[in-house]
Amino acid sequence: MNYQESLAYLESLNIFGIKLGLERIQKLLARLELPQERYRTIHVTGTNGKGSVSAMLAGILRHSGIHTGFYSSPHLVSYTERIRVDGQAISEQEFADCLSSIKVYIDKMIADGEECPTQFEVLTALAFFYFAIKHVEYAVIEVGLGGLLDSTNVVVPEVSVITNVTLEHADRCGGTLEGVAHHKAGIIKDDVPVVTAAQGVALDIIRQQAEEKNADIFVAGEDFSADFISYEGNFQRLEFSSGLLGAVKEPYTLHLLGKHQIENAAVAVMAAKLISNLDSRITNKTIDDALTLVSWPARFEQADYNGQKIIIDGAHNPAGMTALRESLDLYFPAPERVLLLGILKDKDIDTMLDILLRPNDTVVVTVPHSDRASDPQILAGKVAAHVQHVEAIADNNEAMNRALELANGEKLLIMAGSLYLVGGLRKLLMDKKGGEA
DSSP: OOHHHHHHHHHHHGGGOOOOOSHHHHHHHHHTTOGGGSSEEEEEEOSSSHHHHHHHHHHHHHHTTOOEEEEOSOOSSOGGGGEEETTEEOOHHHHHHHHHHHHHHHHHHHHTTOOOOOHHHHHHHHHHHHHHHTTOSEEEEEOSSSSTTSTTTTOOOSEEEEOOOOSOSGGGTTSSHHHHHHHHHTTOOTTOOEEEOOOHHHHHHHHHHHHHTTOOEEEBTTTBEEEEEEEETTEEEEEEEOGGGOSOEEEEEESOOSHHHHHHHHHHHHHHHHHHTTOTTOOHHHHHHHHHHOOOTTSSEEOOBTTBOEEEEOOOSHHHHHHHHHHHHHHOOOSOEEEEEEOBTTSOHHHHHHHHOOTTOEEEEOOOSSTTBOOHHHHHHHHHTTSSEEEEOOSHHHHHHHHHHHHTTTSEEEEEEOHHHHHHHHHHHHHHHTSOO
């Protein structure tokens, strides 16, 4: 297969939809001779922040001289973004070659009367397979959905990380916050330490699971913390401390803005400190080097264009919108803002708009590239109750041009909502700038 043929094959697997469970992925990986057992892993889940924390951890490992794989989801533009080794995305040809190899075993599974793996299961197997043939030492593995029944939950990591838990994907994770927490806690393995920033009832459930698994647990705000010091340009300074590690407060520079990224950095640093007990190449200097350089596109990303200040953020649930609003108020307390917004129809739209919007905001509503996209006219009607001016423009490029016109270099422009939207908008913007998406 070439890359286009591999994409067509992946699309054909979409007919199976999302089917939680580990039986199919376990059978496929067994046929591939268990590639995920040929390197050490760090497993990361959480409602929000898991991508940022995973990116920080992958960066810390890499800057410590450790040959590192990184598997994340979803992608913004290309499937190749999901699978990286030492910061470099898998090439389109490598992607196609690995998928061609794996397809042979999938065809055998089907011929033997076994159930066909889903698209995400095949992508996960591809990542594990690629990391094995690249002989990585560590791989940071981000959960796709939930944890307990997610296809990544076949690894036995050195550290399990649960960033936070809010009511997201509840329809597939028990229908309640407790159900979601139970699924997130499902990545906890016997005797494997857990780092978490969860709170309340979710933390209670995670603690209980950790106790049952004899897993040491490290909780943000209790066992470790980080405090914001200052910010300048695209950097912010923070101070990490942990009573368990001594009274010393360690300063770091983080190349990610956002109030929420302070806590995410604390979680990543704590996990890295635990890994440093196994690998002395990880030091305070390599942690700081990594955090100074880490990037995570479309997560409170500043991407200015022709003098226009622009923030791109894939806030796609109430917790994400809260983090976005708090960060906007902290770093850019401008009196007027223009928002380019698109949300999926199965999200808690009313709550998200209540959190994000201010009366003097101007909003352009557009359509994410998904069959789950909310109707722009319906969304615009909901937005109208909150702001001074709203327009609905279905075409993303036209919508972005209109938002740029309304901001006019004088107001802050925020592109936010579904990752299906902001990934495409980011590429359009980078194309305008003549850069690489």
